[in-house]
Amino acid sequence: MSQDVLTTETSRRQLQQIITGLSDGVILLDLDQAIVWANDAALAMHGIERIGDLGANAKEYARRFALRYRNNHPVPVASYPISRVARGETFSDVLVELTPIDDEERTWVHKVRSLVVTDSHGEPESLVLIMDDVTEWASAEQRFEKTFAANPAPAVICRLSDLRYIKVNPGFLEMTGYARDQVIGSSTYELDVLDQAQNKDLAKQRLREGATIPQMQAELRVADGASKQVIVAGQPLELNDEPCMLFSFVDVEPRRKAEVALRQSEERFAKAFGLTPVPILVCSASDQVVMDVNEAFLETLAYPREEVQGRTIAEIDFIYDKGARTKLFSALEKTGRLDRVDVRVRKKDTQLMDCAVSADTVNIQDSACYLLVLMDITERKRTELELVTAIEEVMKDASWFSRTLIEKLANVKHVNSPQLPSVSFTDLTARERDVLELICEGLADKEIAARLKLAPNTVRNHVATVYSKLDVHSRSEAIVWARERGLFSSAWRQKGQR
Structure with missing residues (x-):
């Protein structure tokens, strides 16, 4: 074995x-x-235990492991890091996702670089692929990406090295x-989110220092030129090992518009x-x-x-009838509104006035309140009473009125008689019903006596009994009582109700 070969093998063993x-x-x-050769860390990063499972060479490696870029695009076989280093290329910080072809459930993220080992003459001797398992970092970055994108609060991130x-x-x-694409790559000078900040100098200083910028009001220029x-x-945060600044925003424009409208x-x-x-008058709903x-x-x-102001309705005591006051506010609490309820009101000089009160619930400074409107109807009430009195006087002897006129006068009188007696028509005897029907026709006592062939005194007694049972005091009230119940109308007669 030559000295060069020995030296090469010795160097490789030492390197291993x-x-x-x-x-x-x-x-x-x-x-x-x-x-x-591969070390244990490289085998673990591929989910294998033996070097043979990597494949004999770069081509077999590509058949056993699928690689994708971080943007999820497949890496062409010619661009696999192992293929590139096999061609003698040198590169650094290539990020790839690696998945075994026979186990697609397992994935690692590798940061890969290459190294060409040369001999003493500067000739290539060995090709080295060095990888770092950054799966956890990539997973955290992916979670950050998803959170950042899903965050409803508007946000941008700029790199502090170039403020882009x-x-x-x-x-x-x-x-x-x-x-x-109008935002990504542009600088903070082109899209200055701090230009109109409330404390711009402090914000700019903190940005240069890479320090936290406290919340402050600002006016942000938007795409259409408005603000x-x-x-x-x-x-401040680090992204891909680079110092960055995360700007987050709260859009207060809707609130400002709402405040202006309010x-x-x-x-x-x-x-x-x-x-x-x-x-x-406006009073609180809770304590009036x-x-x-x-x-x-x-x-x-x-x-x-x-x-008046700052005191309760009860303390002012301008509603004459305490019972009416209690009923009025009880009804308001139950229904939330009232429409033209008659109430007698007392002025400060104790003079009384009749009012029609309408009320509604309003919300003032987030508190429920009642708004009461008082319409003075004193004159109208007085006119009605005078009219009713006149009708009562005239109808004491209604024999010379037409039946139609009597009904109209009775209806006018009804304006001041809102409550119905509880007595029923069936409470009257047959003779009393006959008398009531003839009263409604406008007949006087003498005419009723002649029609029914009764003595005048007997008719007067029947009339008095009818008044007593119906709780009325005059012919006009008796007529109103009958008309309110639809008695003696043509439809009633057709049904044979007597």
């Missing part, structure tokens, strides 16, 4: 002894591309309207509330404390504002 215990995987190839954006998530693209109000913050709505409400000539009243309320009820 040195690299056997390394954590990096190492595969040695001869110049003829044959795989001649290297990642952007869909939230940022949606918020700004930029396309991905959006945002909250921006920066968090402020405008409140201004409109305040103007309408103050200028409305009808008394209006008056939060505000308009000028019309103060003028109409003659109260100074300090005696």
